Amino acid sequence: MKSIDKLKRLTGEAVAPDTKDQAGTTPSSPERQAELAELRRRIDNVVTRAAARSRTAQDEARTRGNKGLTEILEGCEIENEHGRFFLVSRVVKSSSPHGNRSIREAFDFDMSAAAMLANNPVISEYNSSDALFLDTETTGLAGGTGTMAFLIGLGWFEGGHFQVRQILARDFGEEKAALAYLKEIAARKRFLVTFNGKAFDVNLLTTRFILNRLHSDLAGLPHLDLLHPSRRILGHRLENCRLVTLESDILGVTREGDIPGWEIPQRYFDWLRRRDPHLLSDIFEHNRLDVVSMATLTAHLVDILTAHALKRQTHTDDYLAAARLHLKHANAEGAQKILNIFQEKACSDFSVQSKKKLAQLYKRTGRMDEAAYLWRQMAACEPVEFYAISEIAKFLEHRERDYPQAKEIIEKALAGNHTLSEDEKISLSHRLNRLNARLKISR
Numbered sequence: 001m002k003s004i005d006k007l008k009r010l011t012g013e014a015v016a017p018d019t020k021d022q023a024g025t026t027p028s029s030p031e032r033q034a035e036l037a038e039l040r041r042r043i044d045n046v047v048t049r050a051a052a053r054s055r056t057a058q059d060e061a062r063t064r065g066n067k068g069l070t071e072i073l074e075g076c077e078i079e080n081e082h083g084r085f086f087l088v089s090r091v092v093k094s095s096s097p098h099g100n101r102s103i104r105e106a107f108d109f110d111m112s113a114a115a116m117l118a119n120n121p122v123i124s125e126y127n128s129s130d131a132l133f134l135d136t137e138t139t140g141l142a143g144g145t146g147t148m149a150f151l152i153g154l155g156w157f158e159g160g161h162f163q164v165r166q167i168l169a170r171d172f173g174e175e176k177a178a179l180a181y182l183k184e185i186a187a188r189k190r191f192l193v194t195f196n197g198k199a200f201d202v203n204l205l206t207t208r209f210i211l212n213r214l215h216s217d218l219a220g221l222p223h224l225d226l227l228h229p230s231r232r233i234l235g236h237r238l239e240n241c242r243l244v245t246l247e248s249d250i251l252g253v254t255r256e257g258d259i260p261g262w263e264i265p266q267r268y269f270d271w272l273r274r275r276d277p278h279l280l281s282d283i284f285e286h287n288r289l290d291v292v293s294m295a296t297l298t299a300h301l302v303d304i305l306t307a308h309a310l311k312r313q314t315h316t317d318d319y320l321a322a323a324r325l326h327l328k329h330a331n332a333e334g335a336q337k338i339l340n341i342f343q344e345k346a347c348s349d350f351s352v353q354s355k356k357k358l359a360q361l362y363k364r365t366g367r368m369d370e371a372a373y374l375w376r377q378m379a380a381c382e383p384v385e386f387y388a389i390s391e392i393a394k395f396l397e398h399r400e401r402d403y404p405q406a407k408e409i410i411e412k413a414l415a416g417n418h419t420l421s422e423d424e425k426i427s428l429s430h431r432l433n434r435l436n437a438r439l440k441i442s443r
Contacts, residue, residue, distance in 0.1 A: 065170070068277035078181065082179075087168070087181070090163075091162070099253035100252035106128075108128050111124045113306050114298065114302055117229040123222050130189055132154060132192055133291050133294045134193070134197060134202075135194065135287055137286070138204065138265065151166060153165075153167075155292065166287060176214065179212055180214060186216065186218050193294055194223065195227055196225065205219075206218065206219045233304060234246065244258070257282070258282075339362065352385065358374060359374040363391075371395070375395065379409060384413050386420055389410065389413045403438050
């Protein structure tokens with residue numbers, strides 16, 4: 001029998017007249033057609049029952065998982081015109097500690113300083129209560145159109161406390177409803193605060209809004225991304241500028257049993273399969289700490305910029321970096337306020353590098369006598385540093401017109417057994433020759 005005839009026989013179609021099956025009947029006979037119809041009916045029944053059992057099992061698991069979420073988290077199901085999602089609402093009281101700060105200390109931060117941190121003067125026109133702190137947990141860390149923000153953490157100051165909202169899309173079908181709620185909250189605020197949100201969170205959410213055919217002005221809000229000012233002001237003394245590092249080394253926050261970020265996407269996929277709410281509890285806590293830490297980190301950076309963190313254990317170079325940021329923004333008054341912190345008696349235990357940075361700032365702001373005091377201190381230390389010798393010699397020659405003392409300092413530096421390079425020695429010798437010529441003329 002030809003292959004085509006075999007296929008026709010299996011499907012009940014007519015075959016060549018001389019083709020018989022083992023029972024001696026043609027496949028196209030009424031008896032055969034009835035048998036095939038009965039077989040199809042049985043198969044359809046099996047498939048239908050299996051699909052129904054699968055849907056029932058999935059529905060039961062989904063219901064069980066959703067109920068479990070309400071048992072372990074302070075949340076409830078929310079419904080809007082686009083569907084349903086799960087929302088956790090928490091209030092962090094103003095007296096609550098967060099590391100070495102209380103939440104109260106994050107309220108009413110200086111908006112001019114916040115605008116400088118964001119490099120956006122528009123923010124100076126707002127209040128701290130206008131800020132929306134935002135952090136997402138996603139199905140992937142690389143971004144792209146295939147990545148979804150399944151948990152969106154939000155925070156803001158309201159009623160004397162810090163409000164935290166966490167929006168969970170319990171499966172992919174709830175994303176549009178979750179995004180619609182985010183849009184509603186964002187419309188009430190005037191600027192964003194994130195950590196690396198410019199490069200990741202906001203771009204990802206903008207993509208998801210587009211894919212869900214929702215319009216949102218989220219990307220158009222003024223944006224303070226804390227990663228960049230943290231690197232500028234605090235990065236000099238940290239191994240890295242991850243938020244968890246800033247928490248432990250700067251804010252004094254210790255996370256117990258925190259879930260690593262790389263594990264979060266897989267936890268969500270496991271939740272989709274098993275609907276075990278305990279898979280998500282650690283993610284919610286991780287996200288909550290991120291949102292609260294952004295608030296206290298903002299306050300910490302603002303305090304340094306405004307020289308209000310003196311009562312805390314703050315690194316000298318943090319202030320110096322802040323003063324440089326003021327000068328970058330042509331805010332000489334802000335830089336001077338920070339420099340006023342450093343009295344002469346307070347500089348004796350500074351590192352050489354800190355003294356060098358402070359002296360450079362004094363020089364840039366025209367406080368030459370204070371710069372000279374530090375140059376003298378550094379010039380008197382061993383090993384002699386070329387920078388200090390060169391700067392104090394220039395000060396004495398051009399500003400004080402004290403050629404003999406400038407000459408003495410250079411000669412002492414050249415005569416000693418120091419680590420000056422050949423180029424540095426040549427430079428100092430050139431200045432010494434010029435000083436000798438000036439001294440001859442003046443006699």
